Amino acid sequence: MTLLITAFWAIDPFTTQIVQVWNTDNFQRILNEPAYHSIITRTVVMAALVTVTDAVLAFPFAYFMARVASRRVQTLLFAAVLLPLWASYLARVYAWILILNHSGLLNWSLQSIGLPAANIGYTNVAMWVVFSYIWLPFMIIPTYAALERVPESLLEAAADLGARRWRAVRDVVLPLALPGVVAGSIFTFSLTLGDYITPILVGGAGSSFIGNVVYANVGIANNIPFAAALAIVPVAIMAVYLLIAQRLGAFEAL
Amino acid sequence: MEGFWTRMLLRLWVALILAFLFTPIVLIFVYAFNTSNIQSWPIPGFTTKWFASTWDDPDVRRALTLSLQAGLTATGLALVLGSCAAFAIHRMTWFGREVVSLLFVLPLALPGIVTGIALNAFFSFGGISLSVWTIVVGHTTFCIVVVYNNVLARLRRTQGSLIEAAMDLGANGFQVFRDITLPLISTSIVAGAMLAFALSFDEVIVTTFTAGAQNTLPLWIFGAIRLGQRLPEVNVVVSFVILVTIIPVLIAARLTGGGGTGRVPAAR
16 A cells, blocks of 8 residues: 555656645645635545445446346346446547437436426536446446355355345345445546546536646646646545555455 | 345346446437437437548548557557566566556556646656657557556466476577467457557547647547537547447457456546
8 A cells, every 4th residue: 555655656756846846835725715625525525426326326236247147148247337338438428418418318208208307417417427327337347246256155144044135135245245346436436536528528617626627727727736736636535545445355356 | 046026126227227328329329320410319310421521521530540640659659568568577576576567557547637737747848849749658658558467467377387398398588489478478469459549549638638739539529529519520420439449349358358358447
């Protein structure tokens, strides 16, 4: 773990060096201005929300893959999960713009079953849906890997001791699968944290992420030291997250 | 085993998730044939006219050329550097080996924006103007990782005994490499190259910081979606990019028996 952090410093010489010259002003600006607080909060809350959503969506899917599906179906599902992951990132974001816009597939489906239109295009809800969609495969795969390693004999033992199936799942499978879920959450959380394309494309006004401010400071304001200081924020958050994940045994499940 | 109803519910869940995963992708292909230039559902009819007009668009052509140049060059560089690195890490023990092996994988773990800024700062302070070469450098950072991982994984699985046997039979270093090592690892090298190209062809973030005023295909798409312009052409280009990124991955999966493609976190 310490190795990882030192490595972080080793690869970052350009940015940290510049920050050291102008030092602390940039960090004070981040700490003192409420605008940056709300942006950082929004990014972190969204990353957490997406992670929880993906965990909930992925678990039953991974459970089916690992414990119910035949070998052949397992391979097919595995490929089916990986394929969208490799289909262009922009393409998948764009597809959701098409689905969520007010004359898109979502509203058409809602109206054809007699429901009112949901105008969630270009909002935080849209970002939540798109992020959950894009990173879902990253949650399914480690969860599946962890579930597959739970020996059937443990479940039989639980049954012999009188546990109902659901109880066995809750008390035996869930704790054993947790490292896998945490491993997946590293991806979903960090990828959401560092993203700025999706907020630009599907978020509305006032949905900036940390990455958007960083991007604006490099591209438009050309304040690279400040951008670098801001970029340290997600890296620092991830370092803390990885520490916690390591405690939960997620690294063995990667 | 799970009860009947539990299994049914799980099946239903899996079907829903699969629909969730694939509907958007299929939808783009349908929209590419949309007769109207307004993107609404259901589409009024099918046409192939956008394919021709996209192909004739000079902006798209230029972006495609740049993407191909950058992608192929970065893949080529990554092939040489990545497989050499894998050999160095696998074959020899030297001081700092573990640190270096970690440094190789780091660009994938770091958010793309951090890599992008680092490179951008490096180029601007070094007085290097942004060109196709700066894009190539940016892409090579993450392409190396993919090649390196694939080749290293294969090297770890090959048996040293084969090489020892060849040497016992009098083969010199070069002959061993040509007749034993290379054939054994060749598919992993090709698979790594395919994955690297697919990654490069689709990369947005690092490219934004290293491209300057030029457009690669993803940057063109990004700009067009952002401004909401030329969406019929976007549909066509995006469908094309999906195919170009998925086909190499399918080939790579074939060559490595599924390994490798499963553990490539997004370098975006």
